[in-house]
Amino acid sequence: MSETMARICPAEGRSAAGEDPAKRRQILEGAKRVFVSTGFDAASMNDITRESGVSKSTLYVYFRSKEELFHALIAEEREAYFADIEELLVDAGRPDVTLRRFAQRLFDLMLSPEAMTAKRTVIAVASRMPELGREFYRRGPMRGLALVAEFIRRASELGTLKVEDHELAASQFIELATAGVLRRRFFDDQAPPLSASERDRIVDAAVRVFMAAYGPDRRD
Structure with missing residues (x-):
């Protein structure tokens, strides 16, 4: 043969x-x-x-090549990440509860050692491998942003949120959910991990601020 x-x-x-x-x-x-x-x-x-x-x-x-290997590793981690978070963005009738659960998981996933290593690596090589940076953003953060924006759109249709610019609100919530932590982790690899209670303090504040701005009872 x-x-x-x-x-x-x-x-x-x-x-x-x-x-x-x-x-x-x-x-x-x-x-x-x-x-x-x-x-x-x-x-x-x-x-x-x-x-x-x-x-x-x-x-x-x-x-x-090692570039192909890195692409495969990133793709594998990414699919596991999205399979996890997609299941959390379901109940648009209770956006405060749903967003809190989502933000807790997002916090843990985004700040995991594996995720931080991947982000730092992509940033380090993006100037000479721009296609890697574009693909990482398009298939990762951009896709995640679209999922949150779609959830916010559904909640707005139900009347449980009052949002006109769904993508902007999604970006704001993701930033709030990791406020004061993500940037430090980028530059300080030895930063101590946060406890579950510290994570929840940040997440709870993010949900309160978001609902104050976009909740159904807000005053225009």
């Missing part, structure tokens, strides 16, 4: 080259450890080969 046919029709019970989920997972986990420990710029495909415990030929069957 030719190499091409072997790839198209692998032996029964075996994955075609580059299609074994367990092997792909092994490589991604190794790459993540390398990126976290050495940074994106310093990382090499040789480092990833060693950390993943695969041969270089196997690595290149799955991923052609």
Whole structure:
């Protein structure tokens, strides 16, 4: 059987080259450890080969470059993130309760060590890899903003919020939900983690301010 046919029709019970989920997972986990420990710029495909415990030929069957590996890691984390938060933005009849639950989860996800590493890496390489920065924003923050804006639109139609500019209000709420914390984390990797009670203090204040501005009982 030719190499091409072997790839198209692998032996029964075996994955075609580059299609074994367990092997792909092994490589991604190794790459993540390398990126976290050495940074994106310093990382090499040789480092990833060693950390993943695969041969270089196997690595290149799955991923052609460390940029492609980084894209795959970001995409994986992003989909897990959105699967999590989409389920929270459902009850537009009680926006204060819904937004509080959403903000708590958003806070934890946005400020996790993995998320902060990804953000710092994208910012560091965006000047020479602008397409990576654009894709990261479009598929991540921009998509999240659209979800919140859509929730606010539904709540406005129900009359549980009074908002004209849904996207602006969504941006304002996301900023409020991480006020005073996100920027510090960008610059201070050693900043102590916040407790659940400290997180809730910030989130509760965000919801109060937002509802005072856009709640159904506000006075124009």
